Amino acid sequence: MEPTAHRQQEASTPSSTETAEDLASKLNAAVRNNNKDDVLELLEKGADVNSKAESGWTPLQSAVQANEEDMVRLLLDKGACPRARKDNGGTAFTEAAITGNVNILELLLDCGLNINDHDDNGFTAFMEAAWYGNEEALKFLYSKGANVNLRRAVSEEKAKLHKGGATALMDACRRGYFSVVKTLIQEMGADVNICDNKDRNALIHALKEGCAKERYESAVSIGHFLLEHGVDVNSKNECGKTALILAVEMQSLDLVKAFLEKSEIDIDDADEEGNTALMVAVEKKNYNIAKLLCEKGARTDIGNLIAVANRNRAHDIARLLRQYHAKFVPETLEDWEPNSKCWKDQLKKLYKIYRPMIGKLKTFQYIQQRIQNTSQGGIYLGLHGGTEVAVRISRSTEGDKEKRFFEQCGNCEHLLKLFQFEKARGYTYLCFPLWEKNLEEHLQELEDQMDYKDALRMIFQAVRELHSLGFAHQDLHPRNFVIDLGGKIYLADFDNKRKLIEGKKEPVNSDLEALSRLVLYVLRGGRKPLQQVSTKDLAADSPDYKEALDLVSSLVSHDERGLEGLSKHPYFWSKQTRFNFLKSIWNKIKDLRNRKAVFQAPNATERFPYPSWTKEIDKDILSIMQNPGKGKSFKYNNNVTDLLRLIRNLDEHPNIRISNKIGDHADYFLKLFPELTIYVYNSLRQNPEYSHFADIQDPSL
Structure with missing residues (x-):
């Protein structure tokens, strides 16, 4: 044996000290390398045939993904579980439909699997075959009883967001597999008018990707085929766009003609932004489609069509529109006053000028509309559904990451929150509640x-x-x-x-x-x-x-x-909180034997800032407090405990003569002894035995 080959054999042979995790990792690697000898040896050494690698992949699922039929047979013979699920709920069976290998599908189905079983996103093997255009696999699964019209089942949470509900036919339409679409409808009886959870039928799914060059021809072919088989032409997408509007966006004159031949179609139906098919044709500068729509009776008094044509320098379309009685109408906007004072003038300009809408967002990347510069671009003014916003524009990948972060801030009182977002042409537009100025x-x-x-x-x-x-x-x-x-x-x-x-x-x-x-x-x-x-x-x-x-x-x-x-x-304490704190300390220490020890922390570095405080306080106040009457007298000494005692006594037993002289007690003492609060606070905090005396709750915090 050559030395190199010998070393390779040693590397693939498990040692007696290898853990189950090590064996599992090697087994999955051996399967992916389609190394039958290593797989058998590892299984003999105790590797778990149903162990899972990253994302929950089992050796059987890996073998199916690699389209290795012999390896699949081997693993099944060795006890591999065909029902094991990946982290997303997918099984070897759904994976086989993606691969399209009918023999593997049959092998797995013979293990007693439910042919309509689905993963966590609701995809069955039949749907996966349709999504990937695997027509032979689709026919096999249909012959074994797969439900052709099964709608994608999703969690209650996703259903509330209108996700899910799509069928295999919708998937084939969306992906542009014309041959699969014909098979599903002609041979399997797929229902062309089932709708998903966003109320979109197969026709809407077919036209969804039709603007892309690589999908255009198939979308047109599928559209005609669906029309021949009775699809509802008035179904709309999630933005309220009808099939007619989508066909105009695709700029397919052929499809537009076909739709207009349907008597049930509403030529003037508009999307959620109020755009009709004719408006879209004018915006796209497509003369032939605009002419056809006008000839078929599309209204020309909706929207300022002449203004749009003029702005696009489409003079031939402007002449066409005038022939059909369209008129230029000077744009008049309702009076509008922004809430913002700082950005009032620029917001009014943004409100009045024409800007192409990005979803519900109107914004203008222009220096006068810029709020703030950042290292990653500017922040601009915007109006989202009429609400004043600040807009940050990022590439979609980075924008999605930032969106996830700002969404975490939703329950925080003083972190900037995300208001709304839009996506267009590879960019994400993050919209925040508009601020007036930054702190600087x-x-x-x-x-x-x-x-x-x-x-x-x-x-x-x-x-x-x-x-x-x-x-x-x-x-x-x-x-x-x-x-x-x-x-x-x-x-x-x-x-x-x-x-x-x-x-x-x-x-x-x-x-x-x-x-x-x-x-x-x-x-x-x-x-x-x-x-x-x-x-x-x-x-x-x-x-x-x-x-x-x-x-x-x-x-x-x-x-x-x-x-x-x-x-x-x-x-951060209020004036009254500071004074109340100083008053409260005497009550906490008055019964202690060694009051001085309270302010003698082991590591204290600060000295009492008022060692002669009795000379700084008003003499009349000190005299009154030391001689309260009725034969009583008391001498206050120059230490912090006696000063705190005086403050407490004066406030708890007010004297009208003192109050008339000094006014508000808190004002007087805090101005006379401005360093007293922090000295007392730190002295207490640094003394382990009495640090709890410094814990107070300020209602203003």
């Missing part, structure tokens, strides 16, 4: 100061929602946050830079760091570029200064609280 534009053009705290609260929630879907954004730039007319902020991802988190910390930490810059950018009012902002830009006299610094620091350090915990940071 909003801040730079804002005259009055916005509620930064509320804006950042929405931004944090948006990022949390994205993380909850398993993605990190990786590009938290102000232009990726859009604001609607009501001031609500949404996070978008038009540049498709997001990454799957998959249990990794790095993508999340990257987002936290980006958020720290974004916080500074927003608090700076967008008056400095994102990459240049720093904590030095914060106003030190701001009532939220210390809280903002701490929040930014926590984000940069990838704080263990994560975004969920930092969304409850004291920065």
Whole structure:
């Protein structure tokens, strides 16, 4: 034996240590290679003849797909189950119909299979034979009792979406197999007027693909044949297009003539967009079909036919239409006011100009209609069924991927949601609720100061929602946050830079760091570029200064609280919540033996910022609180516990003289001691024994 051959034999021979999975993989490979010796050897070694490879393929199904009749016989002899199903519910029997091998079909049918059994999409072997144009297999299955007029059975969920219900005849018509269509009708009695779950009959399926050059001739032939056998010419497709309209779209004068000879046809029937056959002919610039329709009495007063002909420079069609009393009518549109303030003027222009419709979408890829630039193209204004939308245009493959992502955002409050979509000419048009401006534009053009705290609260929630879907954004730039007319902020991802988190910390930490810059950018009012902002830009006299610094620091350090915990940071607390928090602490610690220990966390680095607070507070207030009357007196010391005690006592036992002097207690103390809230909060949080004291619920969050 040659060395090479020896090594090949060793590679194909299972060892005693091989797992069942290893044996199964080798068995499927041997079947696909049609290596009978290896198959027998592997089966002898204990390989499972019904083991499954990727997508649920069994060795028997693989042998059938390869059209290896001897291998099929061998596997059946060795106990292969002909009823085993792939992940999509298909069996070796349905696979044999796709291959078209009658001998294999007969072998499998002799195993007692149900000839009308179907996969998860409702395809029977008979339907598969029709779909792939395997006429001999089709005849064999019919001779064995296959149901010719069986409609595709689908799940209840798919049926609600009007999927399924097609027959073998519809499949043969759609695929353009004229010979199969004739066999089904003439020899097997297929019903030409059964409709699928979208109410389309065989004629509609035949014309569905007729515009393609490779299908044109067969579609015309099948159309004539179906007419001869009594097909209903008034059936419509899912867009309301009749067979006549579809024939005009195909630009088949021959078929149009044949349809018009049917007395039952409605020449002026329109699709869901209001287009008649004549309108389509004029739009297609097909003079002969337009002339025939006019001669047969098509109405010329529906739609502005002359305007369409003129726009298409089809002057011969315009003259023809005038002969049949068509008139040019200046287009008048109803007064319409957009909801958007920012895009009002451009939306009005879009509403008035002519644009070819993409399904229900009207849009114009023009610089003046562009809302925003992205690395993957522009975002444009659009009107979808009259609703103002933002439109992103992508190649179909990428567009479908983005559509699936945005559909996941449907239940999120602050992630941009998909409103509708359309497809045309290899492109997907994703339509989103129209926003007014992005955050960058909003801040730079804002005259009055916005509620930064509320804006950042929405931004944090948006990022949390994205993380909850398993993605990190990786590009938290102000232009990726859009604001609607009501001031609500949404996070978008038009540049498709997001990454799957998959249990990794790095993508999340990257987002936290980006958020720290974004916080500074927003608090700076967008008056400095994102990459240049720093904590030095914060106003030190701001009532939220210390809280903002701490929040930014926590984000940069990838704080263990994560975004969920930092969304409850004291920065986001209302004024009253902060004051209530300070008041509540004394009640929680007053009965402790060592109150000072509460604010002495093992790893604490911050010192009490007001070591002489008794000198900073109004002397009259301190005097009144230390001498409440009735012979009572109490001395407040310069420590944090006594300051918290004073705040609590003053608010719980109000004194009219003090209230008249300082006004609102919360305002007074938070302005006098602006660093107190964050100091108390962090001191508690960093002390393992008392960290639960820092957990509060702010109703405003």
